Each structure stands twice: as structure tokens, then as C-alpha cells.
Amino acid sequence: MSDVAYEKLYGDITGGRLQPNERLIELDIAQELGVSRAAVRNALIRLEQEGLVKREPNRGARVRLVSEEEAVEILEARMALECVAVRHAAVNRTQRDLAELRELLSRMESRVKEGDLLGASELNGQFHRRLIEIADHATISRLLKMLNSQLIRFQYRTILTPGRPASSLAEHRAIFEAVEAGDPDRAEKAMRKHLSGVTEALRQAAAQKEAR
């Protein structure tokens, strides 16, 4: 029962159906989902630990608002961890893994050509998730899941930056080639370059927003 509440809230927050700073009232949620208040409470505690929810004593829980500065922080941490992960991926990858990555890459290319940027963004996410699976590193996987769930709101924007889709594609291809070659150093370098690009795009988006 607690898991039901957790999954639902997790989905609603990361999916953007719940707005940042929106109050999460235990009783309301419990009734809506048909579970007890205790179950909702447990779910909120878990979500708080993951950084998706902020709880204040006697004042209830809210969807946590991730500031632009914090988003940059998170990206920085993510970069460090994904670089380690991609090194492992470059060593562990099987032929089957490579085929899957190649497939994702080509689909991503199609989407970009069609101008379907949200589709491309989704495939982007899949590509990274697949890499992390290949890396087979439980600890990093756990940490990255936490970090990414906090970032979903921002991911949309970065790919919408002018010129970003094309460079994103090229960067992913470079990562793939390094992993294919089984070269961890090159893979890390490519990943670092890619995530610098994402960070830069986010910074630009933030600056543009500031100017408005």
C-alpha cells in the first residue's frame, strides 16, 4: 500500500503533474488513492530522502522546488558519476549491448531529423539509462536515479536550446564509439564533453529566463 502511494506520487512529481511548492496533504492524497494516511506518510518520507519533497515539522509536505543553481549542482554531481559509469560500460559492454545502443542512437537521429524534439529527449534518457545498466554498478545507479528524478523538469528545456539537438546527437555518437571501442578513457572524455554541453545549455536557458 505504501508502495502504491510512493509510485503514484513519484510519477506525479517527476511527470510534472504536481507543481513545485504544491502542498501535499496526507489525508487528501490518502482518500484519492484509497490508502491509509500512514501509507502516504511513509511515501512522503521516502520522497523526502530522495529530494523530491520537502517536509517541515507540523507544517506538512510540499513538492520541492529545484532552483537553477541547484540544477547546475546536480548536473555537476551527475557528470562525475556518469563518467565513472561510462568507464565501466566501456569495459563490460557485450555485442548485444552495442547493438541496442546503436539502435537507440539511430532512432534518436530520426527523431531529430523529423523535428520531434520531445521524442529525441526521451530517447536521450533511454540511452543514458541503458549505459548505466551496462555499467552494472549498483551504487552509482542508485545515486543517479535520485539525481535524475530531480532534474526531469529541466531536461525538457536543454534540448530546446538552438543548435542543441545536432550537437547532442554528435556527442552521443562519440560516447557510443568510445564504448564500442572498449576505451574507458575516451568514453569518459566523451561523456564529460557531452554533459558540459548540457550544463552550458542549461546555463544559457537560465540566463535567457533571467533576461525576460
Place this chain on the structure above:
Amino acid sequence: MSDVAYEKLYGDITGGRLQPNERLIELDIAQELGVSRAAVRNALIRLEQEGLVKREPNRGARVRLVSEEEAVEILEARMALECVAVRHAAVNRTQRDLAELRELLSRMESRVKEGDLLGASELNGQFHRRLIEIADHATISRLLKMLNSQLIRFQYRTILTPGRPASSLAEHRAIFEAVEAGDPDRAEKAMRKHLSGVTEALRQAAAQKEAR
């Protein structure tokens, strides 16, 4: 009330007063601490998210056992994050920060000379924690707190490896000098070297244990 239970359990687990795999029975703990079962339950959920406790449905909670392989994983993740942190520290550090680090370093040196390895190990931890504070990076700080709490059991051992105290000291000094110079690249490199040393020591300890 929930915080009381959390703090107590956190301390008992990281302090080694509760053994790995030991069962954590909600009612017993609640009575011992004079809080309700719900409070203990909440604390256990938080600890599970932090990786200190493992809970199985209908089967209760246990202190989570961190395997040697997992310890290596954790160290790897920690290395990546601390390298980012030390870069920030090298940029942010004030004269006051440097004085504090210098002080810690000299006390560490004294402890090693006296042969007080546990004292040195404690100062080691303080040195790293101080660096992370100086880095002023909330996200990384949060992640490292999680990772370190899982590692405490292993930290004891690494400094007991032959030759480790001296090299550890030298490595810390190198980190300090790079931070003092305000050189992030050098600081990262020094930190990487240091943590490789720790990982290596852990691997040796694991191998030695294997041989027994």
C-alpha cells in the same frame, strides 16, 4: 520523536554498536527508546533510503551488510564526488579555512608519530568533512554523507594497512597544498591519488582476509 529514533539508530549502526544483519524489531526499539512504533518505523524507512538498513516486506528490517565489492563501489563513487568537491574547495577556500586545514593536518601528523592510528583516522575524517564544507556544494555533500555512513566499518581497517599511515599523510598534504594554491586541477589530481591509495589498501585488506 521520529528524529530521536533516527539519530539513535543512525549512531548505533555507524558506530558499530549494532552488528550487520542484526534484526531490528520495531516494538523492541520503540520500548527501549520510549517512543511509539510509528516513530521507529519512520526512522527505519529513512535509514533504508540511506542504505544503512534493509527492509523486506513482512519480514522486518536488518542492519544492512556492505560487502567488500560494494565497499569498492562506494569508494569509487565517493572518489568521483570528492574530486568535484575538492575543486570547489580550491576555489572557495578562505585564509581561515586554510588555517583550519593546516591545523588538522599537523594534528594528524602528531597522531601518526605517536602511533595513535584511530586518532589519526578520526582526524582524517574531519579533514575530508572540512574540505566538503568548504566546497559549499549541498548536493555533493548530501550524497557523500550517505556514502560515508555506509563505509565507516571499513575505514578503520585501511589505515591499519602497513605503510598506509605515512602515505596517507603525504597524500593529504598534497591535497592541502593544491587547495592552498587555489589550483583545482592539481587538487583533483591529488584527491584522486589519495583515494586510489585508500581503495588499494581496501583491496589488499580484502585479499588478506580472503587468504585467511
Place this chain on the structure above:
DNA sequence: GTTACCACAATTGTCTACACTTTTGTAACC
């Protein structure tokens, strides 16, 4: 001697009720 089954004990999962805290609304007072 071994296996299958059942009953019992231990412990977790869930629900309900109540106490406490914060917020909000209202009215008296300066």
C-alpha cells in the same frame, strides 16, 4: 527416520482515534 501438516507465537502492516501545532478568520480595541 523422514516428511507433511497444523497450530501457535512473533512481528509487521494497516486503520482509527485523539492530541497537538499551525494557520486562518473574526471581533474588539486603540
Place this chain on the structure above:
DNA sequence: GGTTACAAAAGTGTAGACAATTGTGGTAAC
């Protein structure tokens, strides 16, 4: 008109009771 005091409402924190599940020990059948 604005400020303070107080009361009601909303919502969280806590406790205790009950239901459901798992594990265990003993007993009987083979």
C-alpha cells in the same frame, strides 16, 4: 484603519488496537 487577542479550522504527530503474514515447533502419518 490597523493591530492585537482569541477562537475555530485544518492538518500533522502519536499512540494503541486489530488484521495479516511469516516462521517455528510439535505431532502424526508414512
